[in-house]
Amino acid sequence: MRPALLGVCFSAGVVLGILGTVLHGNILMLGATETGTVLPWGAALALLMCLMAQLWAGLKSGSLLEPMLMGVTTFTVASIAYLWPGPDQLVVPYSPEAMELLPGPTLASVIWWLGTAAVTLVAMVLVKWIVVRDRSVSR
Template identity: 65%
Template sequence: MTRAAILGVAFASGAILGVLGTALHSSIWIFGETRGGLVVPWGAALALLICLLAQLWIGLRSATLVDTAVMGITTFTVATAAYLWPGADQLVVPYSSEAMEMLPGPTIASLVWWLGSAAVTLVSMVLVKWIVARDEALHRADRLTP
C-alpha cells in the first residue's frame, strides 16, 4: 500500500471512528438514582478501546507515528465538533454545572469520550513507538548474532 493510501485510510478511519464513538458513547449504565447513582459509561469505554486498537493497527502497519497521529487527531476533531455543536440537536452533553446536576450520566460519558479520545491518541503513539523500536532492536540483534 502506498504512503498516500495509508494516510487516506488513517484519515477516513479517524472520521468514521469519531462518528461511531460519538454515537456509541451515550450508552451508559446508572446504578441507583439518576442524579446520585454510580455512572458506568460503557459506551465511551468501548469506543475508546476501538479507537486504541485501530490506532495501534495503523501505526504498526506503517511503522510510523504519523498515521497514528492522523487517525487520532481526526477522531478527536470529530468528537470536538460534536462536543461544541450549537443548538438543541447536540449529540454530546457539554460540561456545565447545570448539565452535571440534571444529567450526570450523559455529561460524564461525554467528558470520558471527548477527553479520552485525546488521551487514547497519546497512549497509542507511545505504544507504537515502543513496539516499533523494540522490533527494530530485535531485528538488529538477530542480524548481529552468528
C-alpha cells in the same frame, strides 16, 4: 502505499469520530439516578476501538504519522460534536448545571471528548515502544 494508508487513516478517523459520538451515550446507572454510580460503557468501548485502530495503523506503517492523523481526525470530529450549538446535540457539554441534571450523559461526553486525545497519545507511545523494541530484537 503510504498515501493510501494516510487516506485510510483519515477516513477511519472520521468514521471513528462519528461512531464514537453515537456510541458514547450508552451508559449504565447502578443505583438511583441522583446517587448511583455511572458506568459509561459506550465511551469506554468507543475509546477502545480508537486505540485498536490507531495501534493497527502505527504498527502497519512503523510510523507515528498514521496513528496521529487518525487520532487528530477523531478528536476533531468529537470536538465538532461537543461544540455544536443548538437543541439537536449528540454530546452534552460540561457545565455544573448539566452535571447536576444529567450526570451520566455529561460524564460520558467528557470522557469521550477528552479521551480521544488521551488515547491518541497512548497509542503513539505504544507504537513507538513496540517499533523500537522490534527493531532492537531483530538486530
